[in-house]
Amino acid sequence: MGPFQGGMKDTRRASPPLTDPSPYDAAMYLTDRVLGRMNVARLEWAERAGWLANQYPFLAARMPIAPQENLIEELSAETDELGEFDAWKVYGNVKRKPNQVRSSRILGRFYADMVRRLRPMNVVEFGTAFGVSGMYFTAALRQLGAGRLWTFEPNVSWARLAEKNLAAVGGDFVLTVGTFEDNVDCIAGPVDLALIDAVHTSEWVESQFGLVVERCRPGAVVLVDDIDFSDDMRRCWKKLARDPRGRGSVAVAGHLGVIEIA
Numbered sequence: 001m002g003p004f005q006g007g008m009k010d011t012r013r014a015s016p017p018l019t020d021p022s023p024y025d026a027a028m029y030l031t032d033r034v035l036g037r038m039n040v041a042r043l044e045w046a047e048r049a050g051w052l053a054n055q056y057p058f059l060a061a062r063m064p065i066a067p068q069e070n071l072i073e074e075l076s077a078e079t080d081e082l083g084e085f086d087a088w089k090v091y092g093n094v095k096r097k098p099n100q101v102r103s104s105r106i107l108g109r110f111y112a113d114m115v116r117r118l119r120p121m122n123v124v125e126f127g128t129a130f131g132v133s134g135m136y137f138t139a140a141l142r143q144l145g146a147g148r149l150w151t152f153e154p155n156v157s158w159a160r161l162a163e164k165n166l167a168a169v170g171g172d173f174v175l176t177v178g179t180f181e182d183n184v185d186c187i188a189g190p191v192d193l194a195l196i197d198a199v200h201t202s203e204w205v206e207s208q209f210g211l212v213v214e215r216c217r218p219g220a221v222v223l224v225d226d227i228d229f230s231d232d233m234r235r236c237w238k239k240l241a242r243d244p245r246g247r248g249s250v251a252v253a254g255h256l257g258v259i260e261i262a
């Protein structure tokens, strides 16, 4: 595995997250920002097939308000007010404010909507960070009245805050303080829905995708965040989107890869 440095998201970037964006990529980046304000996410299909294709028949999807969304956003804002925190030691000497690493509200809505449609028993995510994506998952699971979130975070101080946030939302979750790789066997039962949101390099993501898929039931959905993080991640998404272990794949708002497992 390569070093972690360079794989930590920072949402303060004001320009498209590509080293050298083409005019098309730059236009799509702006389009996604405008659509996002209208609570709409652009869908870019790589393989228009399977359950996913039936669920999302159009080239864009409206994102319904998530259960407990106001509470989640309040908790997230309060956590951000606490200031900067050291990133996990392997990233090097890096600090981040909570809002710099969290999933956006529109993607949170997408996670919650995916839970509503898929009705998963086991949702897996890594990393937890400060618990924002996890809160969107657990709030939706709680509304369904079934299912558990298995979430993994090696940064002890971030995990502590995430635990508080997740508990405030309620719902069934198991937060493991440690890496996904070292603790993956604690997941009880087949995985129905997973979010890969840890180190954003192809080397790490491809290996983690393999570990996740081995534990997925057929028809499970795997989400890969930050597919536009770098040219390396864009190549990684192109490869994963055509991976024979999948049977349908779509990019949401140019940022989140969604793969249905065959």
Ligand SMILES: C[S@@+](CC[C@H](N)C(=O)[O-])C[C@H]1O[C@@H](n2cnc3c(N)ncnc32)[C@H](O)[C@@H]1O
Pocket (backbone or CB within 6 Å): 009, 088, 101, 102, 103, 104, 126, 127, 128, 129, 130, 131, 132, 133, 134, 152, 153, 154, 155, 158, 178, 179, 180, 181, 197, 198, 199
């Ligand atoms: C971009 S943040 C996650 C954001 C979070 N999913 C959210 O939307 O609120 C990435 C997190 O992954 C964690 N991480 C890095 N490598 C990991 C691994 N192998 N297993 C679990 N977590 C990891 C980092 O410590 C960091 O907290």
